[in-house]
Amino acid sequence: MAQPRILEVRKNILEKNDRLAHDLRQAFAHHGVLAVNFVSGPGSGKTELLRRTLIELGRSQRCAAVTGDLATANDAARLAQSGAPARQILTGTMCHLEAAMVAAAIADWDLAGLDYLLIENVGNLVCPGDFDLGEDLRVLLLSTTEGEDKPLKYPTLINTADAVIINKLDLAAAVKCDVDLLEANIRQVRPGAPIFRLSAKTGAGFAPWLDYLRQVSQRKQAGAPA
Ligand code: MG
Ligand code: ZN
Numbered sequence: 001m002a003q004p005r006i007l008e009v010r011k012n013i014l015e016k017n018d019r020l021a022h023d024l025r026q027a028f029a030h031h032g033v034l035a036v037n038f039v040s041g042p043g044s045g046k047t048e049l050l051r052r053t054l055i056e057l058g059r060s061q062r063c064a065a066v067t068g069d070l071a072t073a074n075d076a077a078r079l080a081q082s083g084a085p086a087r088q089i090l091t092g093t094m095c096h097l098e099a100a101m102v103a104a105a106i107a108d109w110d111l112a113g114l115d116y117l118l119i120e121n122v123g124n125l126v127c128p129g130d131f132d133l134g135e136d137l138r139v140l141l142l143s144t145t146e147g148e149d150k151p152l153k154y155p156t157l158i159n160t161a162d163a164v165i166i167n168k169l170d171l172a173a174a175v176k177c178d179v180d181l182l183e184a185n186i187r188q189v190r191p192g193a194p195i196f197r198l199s200a201k202t203g204a205g206f207a208p209w210l211d212y213l214r215q216v217s218q219r220k221q222a223g224a225p226a
Contacts, residue, residue: 017131020099024134031111034217035119037097037133039157040141041150042123045167047075049141049200050118054082056210057116061217066105067120068097075120085109096128097121115217125150129157137216142186143168144177151185158186163194163212170199 028035038046047067054063064085067075076088089101102119111117119135121128140161142150145168151158158164164186172179183195194212198205 014130017099020103021132021134024099024103025136027111028117028134028136029220031114032221033111033114033117034137034213034220035117035133035135036137036139036213037119037121037128037135038139038141039121039125039128039161040123040143041125041146041154044123044141044143044146045200046120046123046141047078049165049167050120051079051082052200052203052206053118053210053213054079054084054086056206057213058082058084061115062113063116063118064106064109064114065118065120066102068101068122070095070122079120091122095122095124095126096131097133098131099133102133116213125154125157129160136220137162139163139165141165141167142182144172144179144182145175148178148182148185151182151189155189158190161190161193163196164190165209166195166197167200169197169204170202 038050040046050065054065057063065079066087066089067079068089068091069075070091070093073088076086079086087105089097089105091097091101097119106117119133138161140158142164144166166179166182169179179197186195196205196209196212198209
């Protein structure tokens, strides 16, 4: 008897989230803000990727970030080193971000003064896939230290990604990662998505990633669907 009740509660949570995400998406569109939701497993280098992206984009455009973790405000402190506004979302026991958390975190920010909002999701390769945050782009990170078969083990989340980043390219040789095989496995699960090989730590391979964000942002600001 318990099962239908649990399914009903879950359906209500997802419907409420989708409504809030829709409102966020409209607000981002109204103000020409490109919102990017970064998802990955724990330890794949999201915070370092966001930190460098904020610094590089921030030379010419206005960026801000929110970052979700179960506990500690360490990531927001690291992101704030970039000079961009950064705010921590503490999720407690929740292993993903929901639209309501993002809405609350940015409630007193003036979206008209922003070009990019980078959202670092909680490190988790499963349920962030179910929760729309109103983003324009969902970017999935996999690092060379995670093994080549990660895409095959977690196809559901990868299937929802608009782009995939292979991070920690600088460590690939040391951990004997076959980057071509990793990329082939990503393409098998998520054909057609752009894939960027880079190292957030050294900055290697960063230019094509930044160009991609700028192009999507320009398309959005020109009124075309992002
Ligand atoms: Mg982090
Ligand atoms: Zn979760």
